[in-house]
Amino acid sequence: MALVGRPSLRQTRRLQTRERLLGAAIAEFKRSGLAAADVGAIVSAAGVAHGTFFFHFRTKEHVLLELERREEERIAKQLTRFARSPRDLESILHESVRLVMGLERRLGALLFKDFLALHFSQTRPPAEAVDHHPVVVAVAQEIEHARTLGTVDPDADPMNCAVFFLLGLYALLTTTHEWPGQAAMLDEYLARTLRSICAE
Known part of the structure; x- marks a missing residue:
C-alpha cells in the first residue's frame, strides 16, 4: 500500500533537478553577477539540457x-x-x-x-x-x-x-x-x- 502524500519518483527527481539548477545558478551569480550570468554555464554545471532551466525557472x-x-x-x-x-x-x-x-x-x-x-x-x-x-x-x-x-x-x-x-x-x-x-x-x-x- 502506497503512503499518502509521499512524492513519486518523478516528483523527487524533479525536485533534485531544481535544487541542482538552483545551486549551479547561485554559484554562477556569485562569480558573474545576475546580469552577466550565463544560463549555458548553469545548465552545464547542473548536468541538464538547456530547456530544463526554463522549465524550472522562467x-x-x-x-x-x-x-x-x-x-x-x-x-x-x-x-x-x-x-x-x-x-x-x-x-x-x-x-x-x-x-x-x-x-x-x-x-x-x-x-x-x-x-x-x-x-x-x-x-x-x-x-x-x-x-x-x-x-x-x-x-x-x-x-x-x-x-x-x-x-x-x-x-x-x-x-x-x-x-x-x-x-x-x-x-x-x-x-x-x-x-x-x-x-x-x-x-x-x-x-x-x-x-x-x-x-x-
Whole structure:
C-alpha cells in the first residue's frame, strides 16, 4: 500500500533537478553577477539540457526570487528566535540589520548586491503580497508587540513601519556598499527610524 502524500519518483527527481539548477545558478551569480550570468554555464554545471532551466525557472530573476524566499525565511526564523528573550525594539531592529548584512558573507559581494537590488528592479517578476515576505512580517510583529507595550506610537501601522524600515535598509546597503561611512549612516538610519515610530 502506497503512503499518502509521499512524492513519486518523478516528483523527487524533479525536485533534485531544481535544487541542482538552483545551486549551479547561485554559484554562477556569485562569480558573474545576475546580469552577466550565463544560463549555458548553469545548465552545464547542473548536468541538464538547456530547456530544463526554463522549465524550472522562467528567468534568472526567478532563481533570485527563490533564493530571496529561502533567505528571508531563514532570517525571519533567526529574528523570531532572538526576540523570544525580552528585547527592546532597538535591539530587535539592530539584529535585523545584522542578519541582513550577514547575507553578504553567505552570498558574496556581487550576489548580495543583486539580492538587494531585486527589491527595486523594474524587471522583478510580479511580487506577492507584502505579508508573504517573512522578514517584513517578523519585524512588523515585533513593532506590534512594542506598540502593545506602549513604546511605539499607537497610530503607527506595524506593517507599514516594517516595510519602510526594510526597504530603506536595503536601499542604504545597495547604494553605500564599501563606503567608509556606511556603519555611521546605518546607526543614524536606525536612530531616526526609532524616533519616527516611538511614542512620545
